[in-house]
Amino acid sequence: MSSTITVIGAGSWGTALANLLAENGEEVKLYARDKAVVDSINKQQRNFKYFPEHRLNNNLTAFNNLESALVEAELVVISVPTQALTSVLKQIQSLINSDVIIVSTAKGIEEESFKTNSQMIKEAGFKNVVVLSGPTHAEEVMEQLPTAIVSAAKNKEAAERVQDLFMSNYFRVYTNPDVRGVELGGALKNVIAVASGICDGLNFGDNTRAALITRGLNEMSRFVNYHGAKNLTLVGLSGMGDLVVTCTSMHSRNRRFGIEIGKGKTLSEAKEEVNQVVEGVKTARAIYNWLDSEKIDLEMPITKQVYQVLFKGKDPYQAVEELMLRSKKHEMESVVDNSLWNI
Known part of the structure; x- marks a missing residue:
């Protein structure tokens, strides 16, 4: 049975992860601020900004409205730069349950507070945070080249849930409790x-x-x-x-x-x-x-x-x-x- 997953951020990495999940049979909603990107994905199944040569999986639908993108989301992947995370969290706090697993994919430290992405997500009230990180260029994931990554969380069940959802014959996921x-x-x-x-x-x-x-x-x-x-x-x-x-x-x-x-x-x-x-x-x-x-x-x-x-x-x-x-x-x-x- 497929899960409903929302990916916030239609840059190269967000698009690659959304397409991977869609290829795995999940129902994926991809949120993009740029309406032209949304139209490109929904009408042509392509993200013209980052992967114009790649046709995206039909299980992937793009949204320009964040509230619509988060309807019935069982898991949310946040793929925006670290410095934009606070703004995103403010927008989604009232739109999803605090028990929903949030997957953080950015690799940075917030300048003013010196906090990591998972710290900011937890402070926003979300209990289950998983960090997805590793040597993973989006371009190669789109080409379905063999790739390995880490699903890191204190909660073993959450880490393994993400591992199961993302794992494929070209995308291997390991778990690690050292967030x-x-x-x-x-x-x-x-x-x-x-x-x-x-x-x-x-x-x-x-x-x-x-x-x-x-x-x-x-x-x-x-x-x-x-x-x-x-x-x-x-x-x-x-x-x-x-x-x-x-x-x-x-x-x-x-x-x-x-x-x-x-x-x-x-x-x-x-x-x-x-x-x-x-x-x-x-x-x-x-x-x-x-x-x-x-x-x-x-x-x-x-x-x-x-x-x-x-x-x-x-x-x-x-x-x-x-x-x-x-x-x-x-x-x-x-x-x-x-x-x-x-x-």
């Missing part, structure tokens, strides 16, 4: 991806990218550990998996944005070139401001240099040089014991 680790890893990897793009824009090589990804993972681990999450989560799909794909693929808007910065474009010029939301920009500023305002002595050199380049006009070459010339240290500070050395 904090999954979300923070997914947010911070976007900052590292911007740095990766900057290095590519500067015409650095594979050695540079490999070092950046590895040290970036170390920085992510330090960050999630400070917040009480599990370091082990970061060796999984929502950590290392997402970091690798975001730092290396041209599907990655964060990396593409970074490339433009490395080529000498300004912040606004690079944003215009990508023409999509680049979560890593606001996440870098959110983390930098949080560290500064809370006077937290947490070593995050890559994030701090990205912030300086994006918001303080720092020359990218200088930023890389300062990263390379930092004081000497062990590779793994937490595991080094003087008894291991031959002294």
